Amino acid sequence: MTVRKNQAALTPEEKRAFTNALLELKRTGAYDRFVTTHNGFIMSDTDSGDRVGHRSPSFLPWHRRFLLEFEAALQKVDPTVSLPYWDWTADRTSRSSLWAADFLGGTGRARDGQVMDGPFAYATGKFNVNVRVDGRAYLRRALGEGVAELPTKAEVEAVLAMPVYDMAPWNSSSNGFRNNLEGWRGANLHNRVHVWVGGQMGTGVSPNDPVFWMHHAYVDKLWAEWQARNPKSAYLPAAGTVNVVDLHDTMRPWNDVTPADMLDHRKFYTFDTEPVPAASASQR
Amino acid sequence: MNKITRRQALGTTAGALSALGIAGATAHAAAADSRASIPTGTVDEVYQGRRIQITPATTGGGHHGGHHGGGHDGLPTVRIDGRELHVMRNADGTWISVVNHYETFADPTSLARAAVRELQGAVLAPFAPMGGTA
Numbered sequence: 001m002t003v004r005k006n007q008a009a010l011t012p013e014e015k016r017a018f019t020n021a022l023l024e025l026k027r028t029g030a031y032d033r034f035v036t037t038h039n040g041f042i043m044s045d046t047d048s049g050d051r052v053g054h055r056s057p058s059f060l061p062w063h064r065r066f067l068l069e070f071e072a073a074l075q076k077v078d079p080t081v082s083l084p085y086w087d088w089t090a091d092r093t094s095r096s097s098l099w100a101a102d103f104l105g106g107t108g109r110a111r112d113g114q115v116m117d118g119p120f121a122y123a124t125g126k127f128n129v130n131v132r133v134d135g136r137a138y139l140r141r142a143l144g145e146g147v148a149e150l151p152t153k154a155e156v157e158a159v160l161a162m163p164v165y166d167m168a169p170w171n172s173s174s175n176g177f178r179n180n181l182e183g184w185r186g187a188n189l190h191n192r193v194h195v196w197v198g199g200q201m202g203t204g205v206s207p208n209d210p211v212f213w214m215h216h217a218y219v220d221k222l223w224a225e226w227q228a229r230n231p232k233s234a235y236l237p238a239a240g241t242v243n244v245v246d247l248h249d250t251m252r253p254w255n256d257v258t259p260a261d262m263l264d265h266r267k268f269y270t271f272d273t274e275p276v277p278a279a280s281a282s283q284r
Numbered sequence: 285m286n287k288i289t290r291r292q293a294l295g296t297t298a299g300a301l302s303a304l305g306i307a308g309a310t311a312h313a314a315a316a317d318s319r320a321s322i323p324t325g326t327v328d329e330v331y332q333g334r335r336i337q338i339t340p341a342t343t344g345g346g347h348h349g350g351h352h353g354g355g356h357d358g359l360p361t362v363r364i365d366g367r368e369l370h371v372m373r374n375a376d377g378t379w380i381s382v383v384n385h386y387e388t389f390a391d392p393t394s395l396a397r398a399a400v401r402e403l404q405g406a407v408l409a410p411f412a413p414m415g416g417t418a
């Protein structure tokens with residue numbers, strides 16, 4: 001059973017295994033196909049039309065499935081790798097070890113935003129940005145420039161206390177847990193982190209920055225924490241909702257997976273903060 | 285970028301566009317802008333050396349209809365140096381683009397200006413509404 005760990009707790013060897021697997025997916029072209037898929041949904045998910053990946057109830061199950069597929073691709077390269085999560089309430093400055101040269105590399109230089117250190121710097125020749133919204137082929141970041149502060153623990157706690165998963169009109173103007181976590185309403189959690197990192201992370205091709213996966217692994221963990229704290233709260237809507245993925249509707253692009261299939265992450269992985277389930281412990 | 289005058293930047297970009305064979309799009313926009321009565325919401329300005337052109341939503345057909353699939357009707361066309369910027373309107377009336385996807389702007393002009401700042405002189409990639417999703 002895969003265990004997803006806090007990125008701050010990874011050993012140097014675990015960091016190297018993770019970044020090497022990312023570079024290998026980049027080399028084979030698999031990485032870029034994920035970026036293309038994500039941008040396709042970013043541009044087609046609309047508040048008044050069909051919406052699957054974003055600004056809708058299925059934001060959380062869609063990204064859980066998307067991450068599972070990416071994690072499986074990483075594990076084909078190296079079975080020891082799992083997606084680390086970035087708790088941005090705790091590691092909240094550009095001086096965090098997350099941004100060191102032995103992990104993701106740091107912020108971009110002033111002139112053009114180009115990331116100059118770490119395994120994903122353009123000069124390495126191993127991580128060109130190929131799926132892009134403009135002509136720039138290098139990874140860019142502007143940590144803390146688009147917005148000064150990452151969300152705080154208190155802001156996260158307030159959102160986790162919201163008892164209703166989602167509400168009509170099931171889009172970026174909804175109240176409820178999902179949209180406050182996604183960030184179109186309220187304190188702005190998930191969206192703000194994209195803007196805080198800047199560069200490609202602020203665009204439709206945000207998965208070009210490897211921190212995308214660690215950010216979404218944490219958003220995914222917050223969904224699991226919300227479920228644990230609100231055991232009587234269900235995924236909504238249940239059925240019959242136009243343009244929106246109901247509990248038992250399938251999600252594009254897979255068309256064989258529903259939000260209901262994604263509700264229990266422990267079918268697929270656990271977090272390092274959770275006890276190991278008895279079943280998988282006995283399998284070991 | 286800051287040392288380049290607006291005229292120089294515009295000239296350089298126009299040359300690059302011609303080389304890429306998309307001068308037609310620019311010519312089309314220029315022709316639209318020369319009409320006697322400019323529709324409300326039309327913008328044609330140079331901001332930080334980049335030409336921003338915004339034409340209001342048209343209903344069906346035309347250049348705009350040819351670019352968009354379903355679900356995007358009723359949106360203005362926003363161009364930066366002749367290249368179309370993918371924009372969306374949120375339910376609350378605010379705006380986002382593919383360049384600034386996770387923060388909202390009050391109107392298409394501030395959205396386009398934010399894209400210009402983010403681009404730092406880079407040229408928009410060809411407009412691809414579905415992103416080639418397979």
Ligand SMILES: [Cu+2]
Nearest residue numbers: 038053054063
């Ligand atoms: Cu996404």
Ligand SMILES: [Cu+2]
Nearest residue numbers: 190194206216
């Ligand atoms: Cu995201």
